[in-house]
Amino acid sequence: MSATRFQRIMLKVGGEALMGSREYGIDPKAAMQVAEQIKQVYIKHVQIALVMGGGNIFRGIAGSKNGIERATADYMGMLATVMNALALQDALEKTGVPSRVQSALQMPAVAESFIRRKAMRHMEKGRVVILAAGTGVPYVTTDTGASLHALELKCNVLMKATKVDGIYEQDPKKFPKAKRFKSLSFTDAIQLDGIEVMDTAALAMAKENDMPVMVFELFKKNNLQKAVEGEDIGTYVSNNVQTQLVG
Numbered sequence: 001m002s003a004t005r006f007q008r009i010m011l012k013v014g015g016e017a018l019m020g021s022r023e024y025g026i027d028p029k030a031a032m033q034v035a036e037q038i039k040q041v042y043i044k045h046v047q048i049a050l051v052m053g054g055g056n057i058f059r060g061i062a063g064s065k066n067g068i069e070r071a072t073a074d075y076m077g078m079l080a081t082v083m084n085a086l087a088l089q090d091a092l093e094k095t096g097v098p099s100r101v102q103s104a105l106q107m108p109a110v111a112e113s114f115i116r117r118k119a120m121r122h123m124e125k126g127r128v129v130i131l132a133a134g135t136g137v138p139y140v141t142t143d144t145g146a147s148l149h150a151l152e153l154k155c156n157v158l159m160k161a162t163k164v165d166g167i168y169e170q171d172p173k174k175f176p177k178a179k180r181f182k183s184l185s186f187t188d189a190i191q192l193d194g195i196e197v198m199d200t201a202a203l204a205m206a207k208e209n210d211m212p213v214m215v216f217e218l219f220k221k222n223n224l225q226k227a228v229e230g231e232d233i234g235t236y237v238s239n240n241v242q243t244q245l246v247g
């Protein structure tokens with residue numbers, strides 16, 4: 001038995017987590033750091049599905065601002081997530097964690113196609129499932145893909161790994177004294193003005209289906225393990241909690 005709070009998690013890893021200190025693309029060392037964090041919870045028998053972002057390589061919105069048709073740019077963004085997924089699989093393999101990449105866009109030479117039952121089976125057999133290409137359709141982001149896949153794969157929680165250690169009452173970069181929310185009701189989370197933690201669509205879907213969301217920082221040592229074990233890091237968003245600031 002594992003002493004973890006969650007048995008099956010959906011981990012949303014933004015593309016920037018693979019960038020390390022680079023300005024663009026993939027730093028294999030950063031991918032290894034992500035893999036090491038995943039290994040810490042994998043060895044505790046937590047089942048892990050992971051949705052990989054692509055923002056370190058290409059974002060549809062940015063592409064469309066530069067003149068590429070939005071849908072085309074979004075498909076390019078989805079392809080970026082496939083590259084990241086392969087990089088993370090490589091890193092996981094090096095740490096000894098078995099994984100499978102499933103893509104929402106068919107790409108049989110490099111990844112399995114996303115098949116819900118197969119993804120669940122992989123997790124049951126102790127393989128991390130890395131989901132690439134988000135939802136497979138344009139005009140949304142990988143946050144929405146993570147929310148959607150978390151629901152259909154019956155994950156206990158959607159864990160969104162970010163560069164900030166949770167959700168703050170105000171942007172902590174602009175307001176250094178801003179406090180972090182320890183817990184946040186979905187209703188309050190959706191109404192937070194100017195705080196972009198996660199797509200509203202992704203949050204709304206989690207709220208409607210009563211799936212908690214945890215926002216936490218991935219690059220602090222042992223943080224994923226702490227979050228999975230229920231330590232008070234990050235921000236826990238749920239229909240069943242009162243909104244509460246830290247301290």
Ligand code: UDP
Nearest residue numbers: 015053054055060074077078134135141142
């Ligand atoms: N994308 C999309 N549909 C999806 C998921 C992603 O069109 O279901 C595109 C979109 O252009 C997005 C890009 O892929 O900007 C990369 O994903 P995202 O921006 O979510 O990556 P992250 O910010 O998590 O690194």
